[in-house]
Amino acid sequence: MISRIRQVASTLCVVMVLQSTSAIVHAQTPATSSTPDAIQQVVSTGLMNNYADGQFHPERFISRAELASILVNAFGLDKRAAATQENLAEVQDVPASHWAFNNIQTVLKTGIMRGYRGNMFFPNQRVNRAEAFAIFxxxxxxYQFPDDTVAEILTPYPDAASIPTWARKSLATALNEGFVNIDAQGNIKPLQPITRGDMAYALSRYLTKQQQPGV
Structure with missing residues (x-):
């Protein structure tokens, strides 16, 4: 009988240890950018597309023109009042023949993205993660968080100090809403170029929030 009790107690201890370990592993697992489910979701909804070879290539970087097009499609920016203005934004390096001309006009008119000095947009330029998530x-x-709330949201991330000052409030919003994926050490990596996988993650989280309010 005593042997049986010891066996049961030993089994319970093992189960408790496994449950505890599972919880710790789950807590340390970072949000990832290129999960198959996230990619499938954004491709199936038409927010992003595979390449001609049928692959998504989540590791590839996103250009400003691509970001503009993704955001117009995801948020229906072309339906906003500012986007319907007849006057075109003057952009020296994006002619009417450019594949993303209309979408770039839309993000400029709505103020979601801005051009550079000399009316340049630099459509092929890579976008870093701070810029991309702030624009997202x-x-x-x-959210118009007060500064102390912004600091509270950003403080847990080891590399939060490298977030440009102008992007802090916007990035705090993106983090608060769960749109930003982080690495295994909890870093945001704000100055690294954003990848297609990163954007797929953000869009997938956004779609989930639209389908399940409160998530």
């Missing part, structure tokens, strides 16, 4: 938050709607 602008399209979504930036």
């Amino acid at each position: 938050a602008q399209a979504y709607g930036v």
